[in-house]
Amino acid sequence: MIFTHIEQAAADPILGLNDAFKADTRKTKVNLGVGVYKDDAGQTPILNVVKRAEAKLLEIEKSKNYLGIEGVQQFNHAVQTLLFGDNAEVIAQKRAVTVQAPGGTGALRIGSEFILRHTQSRTIWVSNPTWANHQNIFTTVGLEVKTYGYYNEGTHGLDFDAFLADLQHANAGDLVLLHGCCHNPTGIDLDDEQWQIIADLCLEKELIPFFDFAYQGFGRGIEDDAQGLRIVAAKVPELIVANSFSKNFGLYNERIGALTLVAENSDVAACSYSQIKRVIRANYSNPPAHGALIVSTILSDAELNLQWQQELAEMRIRIAQMRELFVETLMAEGVKQDFSFIKQQMGMFSFSGLNIEQVQQLREQFAIYIVGSGRISVAGMTTSNIPVICKAIAQV
Ligand code: PLP
Numbered sequence: 001m002i003f004t005h006i007e008q009a010a011a012d013p014i015l016g017l018n019d020a021f022k023a024d025t026r027k028t029k030v031n032l033g034v035g036v037y038k039d040d041a042g043q044t045p046i047l048n049v050v051k052r053a054e055a056k057l058l059e060i061e062k063s064k065n066y067l068g069i070e071g072v073q074q075f076n077h078a079v080q081t082l083l084f085g086d087n088a089e090v091i092a093q094k095r096a097v098t099v100q101a102p103g104g105t106g107a108l109r110i111g112s113e114f115i116l117r118h119t120q121s122r123t124i125w126v127s128n129p130t131w132a133n134h135q136n137i138f139t140t141v142g143l144e145v146k147t148y149g150y151y152n153e154g155t156h157g158l159d160f161d162a163f164l165a166d167l168q169h170a171n172a173g174d175l176v177l178l179h180g181c182c183h184n185p186t187g188i189d190l191d192d193e194q195w196q197i198i199a200d201l202c203l204e205k206e207l208i209p210f211f212d213f214a215y216q217g218f219g220r221g222i223e224d225d226a227q228g229l230r231i232v233a234a235k236v237p238e239l240i241v242a243n244s245f246s247k248n249f250g251l252y253n254e255r256i257g258a259l260t261l262v263a264e265n266s267d268v269a270a271c272s273y274s275q276i277k278r279v280i281r282a283n284y285s286n287p288p289a290h291g292a293l294i295v296s297t298i299l300s301d302a303e304l305n306l307q308w309q310q311e312l313a314e315m316r317i318r319i320a321q322m323r324e325l326f327v328e329t330l331m332a333e334g335v336k337q338d339f340s341f342i343k344q345q346m347g348m349f350s351f352s353g354l355n356i357e358q359v360q361q362l363r364e365q366f367a368i369y370i371v372g373s374g375r376i377s378v379a380g381m382t383t384s385n386i387p388v389i390c391k392a393i394a395q396v
Pocket of ligand 1 (some may be wrong): 036102103104105106131179184212213214244245246256258361
């Protein structure tokens with residue numbers, strides 16, 4: 001017998017919360033746990049532009065033959081343009097190579113496995129706090145995870161001094177995980193000047209930026225959100241980007257993302273590309289087609305592209321409105337604690353400052369589900385559940 005001794009694994013901190021939410025029979029329950037966009041009716045809709053692209057694909061698709069290991073090439077080119085901009089030097093110089101990946105998670109996994117197998121780097125620095133799955137992915141692959149300071153509990157803002165001080169302890173070749181925008185879980189992003197400083201630091205200490213870019217378009221806009229990445233890419237010769245289309249195309253269950261590597265020159269990029277493909281071959285051989293075809297169909301058609309940008313802007317604007325309404329309603333409920341910082345945060349999440357006892361009380365007494373760290377998914381708020389949420393917060 002080889003399975004008898006296997007113990008029950010702990011539930012995933014975020015997806016486990018989802019299971020508990022589903023099992024809760026209270027009618028008033030609200031899920032502010034997992035980072036999934038909901039419209040004001042509480043639904044996670046399929047974008048209209050995605051439906052249009054799918055209709056087009058249904059007509060023209062002729063085969064379900066395997067894709068190449070790297071995925072849909074038109075998709076991979078479109079990803080580079082989204083990341084680096086229309087006339088980016090790294091693209092013109094062929095220093096960037098991209099492979100399709102099963103979601104942002106798959107890209108992080110393939111990227112880190114490539115690092116482990118084909119470089120001397122063994123350490124990755126992540127922000128404290130960060131998305132819970134980062135630690136899980138990197139340690140499973142075999143990298144050592146170290147943390148840099150990021151969040152200042154007192155100001156509810158960025159602790160940039162701690163960030164820089166901690167990275168002073170990093171060694172040449174260490175990776176630094178950077179959230180491209182809409183930092184998860186804090187919602188706090190760097191400004192351009194701070195990105196310049198991080199780029200200089202990486203250059204000076206020979207650190208390798210590893211961007212996790214899961215929310216492009218959810219912060220300030222598609223181009224603005226890529227500003228940090230573009231600042232770093234203009235200075236640092238080598239970097240990696242794991243990006244996801246789960247959120248900005250609403251393609252959560254299609255598992256579509258990409259891994260992009262930028263090298264010092266096109267020859268090094270081509271060698272790296274060949275080895276990344278070997279890592280993919282050993283994991284899942286080649287990726288699924290549907291999500292990539294949807295994204296590339298939309299990005300290669302001017303009209304569909306425009307419609308996508310409009311629908312993405314609607315999601316972004318709705319979340320910003322929910323932030324405003326949340327803060328106003330808390331004040332109207334007589335909550336003394338200052339929550340105005342929530343309006344300055346970017347993207348789907350807010351680090352609310354609620355402690356673990358308050359989070360538990362919200363769940364047990366009011367059926368409001370929030371991650372233990374106090375992270376709230378603002379994207380799960382609606383005009384009808386905000387009053388309920390704020391009343392409950394006022395009581396805890
Ligand atoms: N990175 C961050 C910071 C995320 O928040 C998420 C999803 O929640 C991902 C990566 C993974 O995205 P995907 O669902 O595309 O794997």
